[in-house]
Amino acid sequence: MSAIQTSALTKRFGDDVLAVSDLDLTVESGEVFGFLGPNGAGKSTTINMLLDFVRPTEGSATVLGYDTQEEIEAIRDRIGVLPEGATLYDRLTGREHVEWVIETKGTDDDPDAILERVGLTPDDRARPAGGYSKGMSQRLGLGMALVGDPDLLILDEPSSGLDPTGIQDMRSLLRSEADSGTTVFFSSHILSEVEAVCDRVGIMNEGRLVALDSIENLQDEAVGDVTIQVELESVPDSLALESIDGVRQVSFEDDVVTATCVAPSAKVDVVRYLDDRATVTDILSADTSLEELFNQYTGETAESPDEMQPEEVVA
Amino acid sequence: MNVVSVAKRDFLDVRRAKLVWAPMVLYVLFMLLFYWGQSNSTNPDFYMILWGLAGLGGALVIPLAALVAAYLSIAGERESGSIKYQLSLPVSRTDVVLGKLLARSTVVAVALLVAFAVGIVASQVFVPDMTVEYDAYGAFVALTLLYALSYVAVAVGISAATSSRSRAMSGAIGFFFVFNIVWNFLPIGPVRMAEFVLTELDVSYSDALLDLIFSLSPTGAYLNGMKLVFPGDFSALQSTTTASDVFYVQGWFMLVILAGWIVVPLMVGMWQFGRTDLG
Numbered sequence: 010m011s012a013i014q015t016s017a018l019t020k021r022f023g024d025d026v027l028a029v030s031d032l033d034l035t036v037e038s039g040e041v042f043g044f045l046g047p048n049g050a051g052k053s054t055t056i057n058m059l060l061d062f063v064r065p066t067e068g069s070a071t072v073l074g075y076d077t078q079e080e081i082e083a084i085r086d087r088i089g090v091l092p093e094g095a096t097l098y099d100r101l102t103g104r105e106h107v108e109w110v111i112e113t114k115g116t117d118d119d120p121d122a123i124l125e126r127v128g129l130t131p132d133d134r135a136r137p138a139g140g141y142s143k144g145m146s147q148r149l150g151l152g153m154a155l156v157g158d159p160d161l162l163i164l165d166e167p168s169s170g171l172d173p174t175g176i177q178d179m180r181s182l183l184r185s186e187a188d189s190g191t192t193v194f195f196s197s198h199i200l201s202e203v204e205a206v207c208d209r210v211g212i213m214n215e216g217r218l219v220a221l222d223s224i225e226n227l228q229d230e231a232v233g234d235v236t237i238q239v240e241l242e243s244v245p246d247s248l249a250l251e252s253i254d255g256v257r258q259v260s261f262e263d264d265v266v267t268a269t270c271v272a273p274s275a276k277v278d279v280v281r282y283l284d285d286r287a288t289v290t291d292i293l294s295a296d297t298s299l300e301e302l303f304n305q306y307t308g309e310t311a312e313s314p315d316e317m318q319p320e321e322v323v324a
Numbered sequence: 325m326n327v328v329s330v331a332k333r334d335f336l337d338v339r340r341a342k343l344v345w346a347p348m349v350l351y352v353l354f355m356l357l358f359y360w361g362q363s364n365s366t367n368p369d370f371y372m373i374l375w376g377l378a379g380l381g382g383a384l385v386i387p388l389a390a391l392v393a394a395y396l397s398i399a400g401e402r403e404s405g406s407i408k409y410q411l412s413l414p415v416s417r418t419d420v421v422l423g424k425l426l427a428r429s430t431v432v433a434v435a436l437l438v439a440f441a442v443g444i445v446a447s448q449v450f451v452p453d454m455t456v457e458y459d460a461y462g463a464f465v466a467l468t469l470l471y472a473l474s475y476v477a478v479a480v481g482i483s484a485a486t487s488s489r490s491r492a493m494s495g496a497i498g499f500f501f502v503f504n505i506v507w508n509f510l511p512i513g514p515v516r517m518a519e520f521v522l523t524e525l526d527v528s529y530s531d532a533l534l535d536l537i538f539s540l541s542p543t544g545a546y547l548n549g550m551k552l553v554f555p556g557d558f559s560a561l562q563s564t565t566t567a568s569d570v571f572y573v574q575g576w577f578m579l580v581i582l583a584g585w586i587v588v589p590l591m592v593g594m595w596q597f598g599r600t601d602l603g
Contacts, residue, residue: 022601062408062602082414090412095405100340101333113329113413153409 010074012036012161012192013059017068020054028054030216031068036194036209038160041187043203044196046213047307052196053093055213056165060090073160086114089154091147093165093196099139103129103149106138107156116157127152128178143170151179155186162186164195168202180206200303214307227302234269237276239283240291241266248286253278264290326415330423334397335430347389348435354380355443359450368454370447374464374553375560381468382546387504389435390475391496394428398483398597399492407602421594425480432472440465463553471546474585478542481589484597507541514540532568539578542585549578 013036020029029051036042046052057063059072061081070077072084097106107120124134127148133141138149147170154162162183168176183193183206197203203210204224212220220227234257241264250259250268255275260267268279276294283289338344358376362368398420401407410420440461447456482495507513515538522529538544547564552575554561566573 057601057603060408060412062411064599064601082416085412085414088412090408092405092408092412095408097409098333098337098406100337105336109329109333110413112332113326113415150409154412 010038011071012038012040013042013070013072013194015055015059015068015070018055018058018065018070019067020051020058020063021066027216029058029065032216032218034211034218034221036192038192039187039190040208041183041193041206042195043207043210044194044213045198045200045203045210045303046196047198050213050307051216052213053165056093056163056196059163060085060092087159088161088163089156089159091150091154091162091164091167093169095150097138097141097146097149100137102135102137103141103145103152104134106149107152110153110156114157118156118158123152123155124149126155126182128175144172144175147171147179148175151182158189159191161192161194164193166197167195168197168199176202212303212306219306229273234271235273235276235294236267236269237279238293239266239268239280239289240264240293241283242288242290245287248283250279250282253282326419327422327426329413330410330415330419331426331430334424334427338393338397338427338431344389344393344431345435347385347392348439351381351385351389351436352439352442354385355439356446356450359443359446362454363450368451370454370457371460371554371558372560373447374460375550375558378464378547378550378553382471382543383504383509386436386468386472386546387475387500387543390428390432390472391479391500393432394424394476394479395483395492395496396489397424397428397480398593399486400483400489402602403488411602417598418594421480421484421590421597424483425477425590428480429473429476432476433469436469436472437465460553460555464550467546467549467553470579470582471542471549474542474545474582477586478589481591481593484593487600503541504543508538508543508547513538530568530570531566532570532573535566535568536572539573539581542582545578545581545585548573549575549582551575551578 013034015032015034018029018032018034019027021027032051032055034055044052044055054063058065059070059077061077061084064078073087075081075083077084101109103124104120107118107123111118111120121131121134129145129148129152133145138146141149147167151164151167154164164183167179167183171179180202183195187193187206193206207224209221209223210227211218244261244264244266248259248266250256250266253275255270255272256268256279257271258269266283268276270276270279280289280292355373355377358373361376362370362373398407401410407420411417415423444456444461447454478499479496482499483492486492486495515534518529518537519534535548539548550561551565556562571577
């Protein structure tokens, strides 16, 4: 059984906005799935449909085999959710939040053990959540999602508001959840975090799923050129590197030869070729970076994702 | 069961909000004022105190207390997004509406019961000579709780049907204005309008019919429901209500109207909240 399955899932807001278009997505049990895309790509709307916060215009979805509209309570019983852009209850303490989730789900978790796990100190636990920083709120939200050892974690932008330590903590927590068999589905517009933890990613852009594969495969299939830089003791006069199959462009700078290849396999040929004719002192190879990959799929220019607008176009 | 879990968390949360207690403090202060007033009278009358409380509470304090306690119950959570934490747990949207009703009604009821307990103490302090009619007081408390519940239901219904704080507030104020001030206290209310139209059309009508129109708002039903509290010969009541045998001006029918004001707004709120997108 798939953890998540959507078929032709579509959501329109009004007549003009097509937030999610004809989405067919399957997330298998036990995998860590990264749901990527720039802000406004339809990630949150998709997640909101999985949780029955938003009703699809067309198509349907199942979570853990249950229909998201007909059997939502059975779904909510078995999943843990970290919603995006949601505030906690200002007047309740961190501990009261977790106790409430435990009671509603009818589990026998120890609230302190959970709060310990997400790194909230006993002092913080006893304070009203209204005074929490964004990072502490995310930690508490994550703790609430972990109650009842859910079969599936759905996390919407889990790293937003976390500092580097927090991101590190969250990553290892997701990894350990995944190791214990929990399916993890999380959205992000920060690529590095996806690269580090995901088995598979889907990339959304303008409401459509534009890529779906493991990161390795995506890199292999990427249409982008790969470059290799080889440093030589001295550059011989005539090299004619362009004669090698798959080499598209060659440039020289001091003693460094930069060859742009259309396929990764050509890089090896370049190195062999150069080694035959000169003394190689260093090799620098650059894969298509995940960032470039992302930009290729989403049509973004070389803008760093951190500089993107933090606002979702469609909530 | 899930309704209870929603209500418990909400009660824990809202009882810490100081604003919800403010109207009740006002109620207690007016109550003390009425007792003090009767203590200066040569012939203190317990029913006069109740009459004053019925008018002031019915027109202003009870609606205010209930609306303030409940108008943000759902719309506020939608605006802040905390509804997403709530609905990520195994509860339905209907559970949320009913849980909110339970929690906010409890807050208002607890506050009212404290106020009425203070009233008993105040009567002993200010006017020890006056006879407290405990039966009538009990009926008054019960009717007032039902009235408060109807206003809480209206506020929760409005809150469930609106998506933001500002809309919920407009809805609550609008309801108070139309179904309280205009309906029961202004000379342009539906009673006068009906009277005018029926006279113009030369249709005969009874005073009981006009009294029914007056009673169709929660406040009208509450005030006419006082027939169940006061003795039949209480002059102030006689002058404001119609003596008729028709069923729809009887005291028990006022309870039916109040029950309607609990059920209908809730159904509308649940229907609207159930079908909406929570973005």
